[in-house]
Every structure is written in structure tokens, then in C-alpha cells.
Amino acid sequence: MPPDDLNITAAKLRQQLAAQLAAGDSLRSPQWRTAVEDVPRHEFLRQFYTENLGPGVTSWTPISSELVGAAEWLTIAYSDQTLVTQFDGRPLDWNDPNPVSNANPTSSSTLPSLVVRMLEDLDVHDDMTVLELGTGxxxxxxxxxxxxxxxxxxxxxxxxxxxxxARIALASCGYYPRLLTEDGRHGYAGPSPYDRTIATYGVRSVPAAWVKQTRPGGLIVTTLRGWMRSLGLVRLTVDGDGRAEGPFIAADPSFMIARQQAAPANMGMIPAPDDGKTRETTLGREALSMPDSGFVAQVVMPNARHFTMRDDSGIESTYVLDAENDSFAVLTQQGDDTWTVRQGGPSALWDDLEEAISLWHAADSPPPTGFGVSVTPDDQRVWLGSPDGPSWTLPK
Known part of the structure; x- marks a missing residue:
């Protein structure tokens, strides 16, 4: 495709993308709409991978202008989907690109509707300063x-x-922000305090540096997530002295967790058949995976993960293992609506979850946007309903 035709086609696709995002209420202001219509996303996505949706092992297909043609490459680059640009923290060989499977995405261009929605929620005004964590x-x-x-x-x-x-792509578009390569959890104190702080990856709790480096009255927009799932997008107002507070404003955004906070490779020791104490429970394994109760489970058990397997006798059980203190809960279905739980270790994981689920039901089972976060120099808590409501501590 000749350069002039490519630029004309890309401009039309940007307008279409902006219209799509506006119709979906992600794009709400004329300033951000102009940015979406002007910034050439394809310049940041010369090569990428798309996920193949379907049963079986997850795989990804390489996409570039040379592989699929300029028209298809541009169309995908301006679609509202996440496009992967790195796996397992290693550079990709685009001299001989091949489909990828059995790999973990570690860098991507997140779907534009989420990116733009976060920028809108950041509530910036002219001449404000912004610290972005996760250049991608x-x-x-x-x-x-x-x-x-x-x-x-x-x-x-x-x-x-x-x-x-990213630096090369930004320069090709005429943008020269301050770019740093380091652990973003420490922020950057150089020109702080910033008016706004935004993170495009998930963290287990809000780094103290982000709060310290954001001015009183400023906003932090980030994703909180755990080792089982994402919790959601929060918007915190900083009030000084290392304190910030605010609500969850969206559930389960698709951001990767900070590499330094990735779950340990070892999920923990599987308990022996006679370990722990067994009792009946009204909660089954679906409490861990359903959208709203799964949120509660992640809040209550921040260091846990779960999996299901059969024992030597063919009985299927779901194991919940805490990687930090070796607490465990083993769920086994006894009938259509009957379960037993066997738990042990320093923390009674399933007791804690049952108590939290009961409090959640008593509050009419709100979605994640019915929760919020309070940050102090001493701890961070997720609360239900209001800062004075039931709360649970986030990991440090």
C-alpha cells in the first residue's frame, strides 16, 4: 500500500475507532476524542500477536503488514482489542515469526476502550503533570x-x-516525554508531586511512592489485582501524609500484574488426606470463580490460588492454597448442593470467606463498584459500602 493511501486509510480507521469508543461511553470528552483521532496507533504496533479464541491450548498468531497485508494489519491495529507484543519477558524474533502457544503475555497494547476510559477517569486539565507507570x-x-x-x-x-x-515509536510520532526504565512501583520523584498518577498494570496494593509523589487533592487511577484474579480499577484521591482513598470504578480490567509481584511458581504443598479438620459448607467451588463472589474471595484470600484435581480414588476436589503461610482449604462435593471443606494451617481460609460472603449478602451483594480502598502509611484496606464498613487488609 503506498504511504499516502496507508495514511488516509489509517486516519479513517482512527475516526471509526473514536466513534466506536464514544458510542460505548469510553470516550466522553472532545479533547480525548481528538487525541484518539490524531495519534497513529499503528505506529506503536508494527508487529504484534492476536489471540486465537477457541477450545484447547491458548495460542497467538503473528500479525504485521508483511504477513497479512497492509489493509488487514491496519484494521486489526485499530480494533478495540488487546494486542500482544511480548511473551515471557523475551524479545520476539520477527525475522521468522511463528504462532505462539504455552506462553505468558508480558507486554501488550491494551484494548483502546479501557485505555481511554482510564484517561477519562483521570480527569486531567490543561497543563497538569502525569506520572504513567507501564509505558508498554x-x-x-x-x-x-x-x-x-x-x-x-x-x-x-x-x-x-x-x-x-516505545521510545522509537513515540519519537516517530513527534512525542518526547520523560521516559525511564526501572521498577515503576518506586515511581519517580524528580518533578513530583504530580497532579495525576496512572498505572497500566495491576498491583497487589498501592505503592507508597505513588501516594507520596501525587499532590494532595490529586488522583491515582490503577488496577488492583491478586494471584487468583483482578479486583478492579480504583480511583483514589490523595489527601496528604501518605493517605489516599476512593472507590472501585470498574470490575476486572484486563491488565497484567507487575512482574515483580507475579505469583510464585510453586503454588504450595498439597495437604495430606488426613490433614486439617472437615465440616460441611454451604459454599461450593463456584464461589471462587463467579464474577462478584470471586472478587470477595480474592479480597479475603490475597495470597491464595486454587485448582481442581482428582485423587487416586477418582474423587474430585478443589484445593485452595495460601502460598505465604501454607494454609489450605479442600472442597469436595457430596451431592447436588452439598459440599464439605477440609481446612488447616495458620488461617482458616474457608471460615474467613464464609464470613465475608455473609457480610456481602447482608449488604445486598453489591458488584465490585460497591467497594473501595483506603490507604494509610500503616496499611491498606478494601472496604464494603463505606470506609467505616467491613474491611479486609491488602498485602504489602
């Missing part, structure tokens, strides 16, 4: 530069190869 491909960084100007944007990426590619 650089697309969201470019949107920020378009809206606020390069000098007001600081972006941190933990992976040097990813950061280098």
Missing part, C-alpha cells in the same frame, strides 16, 4: 502527550527492550 508500546503515553504536552508526561517501563521500542 507507548500508545497511551502518546495520548497523554497529545493532551497535555510532552513536558508534562513522565512514563516508566520496567523492561528495557519494551522501553526502547
Amino acid at each position: 508500546t507507548g500508545y497511551s503515553t502518546a495520548l497523554l502527550c497529545h493532551r497535555l504536552g510532552d513536558k508534562n508526561v513522565t512514563s516508566i517501563e520496567t523492561d528495557r527492550d519494551v522501553a526502547d521500542r
Whole structure:
């Protein structure tokens, strides 16, 4: 495709994407709409992988202009989907690209509707300064530069190869923000305090540096997540002295967890058949996986993961293992609606979950947006309903 035709086609696709995001209520302001219509996402996605949806092992297909043609490449680049640009923290060989399976995505360009929705929720105004954690491909960084100007944007990426590619792509579009390669959980104190802080990856709790480096009255927008699932998107207002507070504003956004906080490879020791004490329970394994009760389970058991397997006699059980203190709960179905739980260790995991589920039901079982977060120098808590309501401690 000749360069002029490519640019014309890309501009039309950006307008279509902006219209789609506006219709879906992700894009709400004229300033951000102009940014979406002007910033060429394809420049940040010269090569990427798309997920193959279907049964079986998850796999990804390589996409570039050379592989599929310019028209299809552009169409996918401007679709509202997450496009993967790295697996397992290693550079990809685009001299001989092949489908990928049995791998973990570690960098991507997140679906534009989520990126734009977060930027809208950041509530920026002209000349505000922003600290972005997770440069990634650089697309969201470019949107920020378009809206606020390069000098007001600081972006941190933990992976040097990813950061280098983002820097090249940003420069090709005429954007030169402050770019740093380091652990974003420490933020960057250089030009702080920032008016706004935004993270495009998940964290188990809000890093103290982000709170300290955001001015009183400023906002932090980030995803909280655990080792079982994402909790949701929070927007916190900083009030000084290491304190911040605010609600969950969306459930289960699709962001990867910070690499430094990834779950340990070893899920923990499987308990012996006679370990722990057994009793009946009204909660089954679905409490761990359903959207809303799963949120509660992640809050209550922040260091746990679960899996299901059969023992030597063919009985299927679900194991919940805490990687930090070796507590466990083993669920076994006895009938259509009857379960037993065998639990042991320092924490009674299933007792804690049953109590939390009971409190949640008493509050009319709200979605994640019925919860919020309070951050202090001493601890961080997820609360139900209001800061004075039932609460659970986030891991440090």
C-alpha cells in the first residue's frame, strides 16, 4: 500500500475507532476524542500477536503488514482489542515469526476502550503533570502527550527492550516525554508531586511512592489485582501524609500484574488426606470463580490460588492454597448442593470467606463498584459500602 493511501486509510480507521469508543461511553470528552483521532496507533504496533479464541491450548498468531497485508494489519491495529507484543519477558524474533502457544503475555497494547476510559477517569486539565507507570508500546503515553504536552508526561517501563521500542515509536510520532526504565512501583520523584498518577498494570496494593509523589487533592487511577484474579480499577484521591482513598470504578480490567509481584511458581504443598479438620459448607467451588463472589474471595484470600484435581480414588476436589503461610482449604462435593471443606494451617481460609460472603449478602451483594480502598502509611484496606464498613487488609 503506498504511504499516502496507508495514511488516509489509517486516519479513517482512527475516526471509526473514536466513534466506536464514544458510542460505548469510553470516550466522553472532545479533547480525548481528538487525541484518539490524531495519534497513529499503528505506529506503536508494527508487529504484534492476536489471540486465537477457541477450545484447547491458548495460542497467538503473528500479525504485521508483511504477513497479512497492509489493509488487514491496519484494521486489526485499530480494533478495540488487546494486542500482544511480548511473551515471557523475551524479545520476539520477527525475522521468522511463528504462532505462539504455552506462553505468558508480558507486554501488550491494551484494548483502546479501557485505555481511554482510564484517561477519562483521570480527569486531567490543561497543563497538569502525569506520572504513567507501564509505558508498554507507548500508545497511551502518546495520548497523554497529545493532551497535555510532552513536558508534562513522565512514563516508566520496567523492561528495557519494551522501553526502547516505545521510545522509537513515540519519537516517530513527534512525542518526547520523560521516559525511564526501572521498577515503576518506586515511581519517580524528580518533578513530583504530580497532579495525576496512572498505572497500566495491576498491583497487589498501592505503592507508597505513588501516594507520596501525587499532590494532595490529586488522583491515582490503577488496577488492583491478586494471584487468583483482578479486583478492579480504583480511583483514589490523595489527601496528604501518605493517605489516599476512593472507590472501585470498574470490575476486572484486563491488565497484567507487575512482574515483580507475579505469583510464585510453586503454588504450595498439597495437604495430606488426613490433614486439617472437615465440616460441611454451604459454599461450593463456584464461589471462587463467579464474577462478584470471586472478587470477595480474592479480597479475603490475597495470597491464595486454587485448582481442581482428582485423587487416586477418582474423587474430585478443589484445593485452595495460601502460598505465604501454607494454609489450605479442600472442597469436595457430596451431592447436588452439598459440599464439605477440609481446612488447616495458620488461617482458616474457608471460615474467613464464609464470613465475608455473609457480610456481602447482608449488604445486598453489591458488584465490585460497591467497594473501595483506603490507604494509610500503616496499611491498606478494601472496604464494603463505606470506609467505616467491613474491611479486609491488602498485602504489602
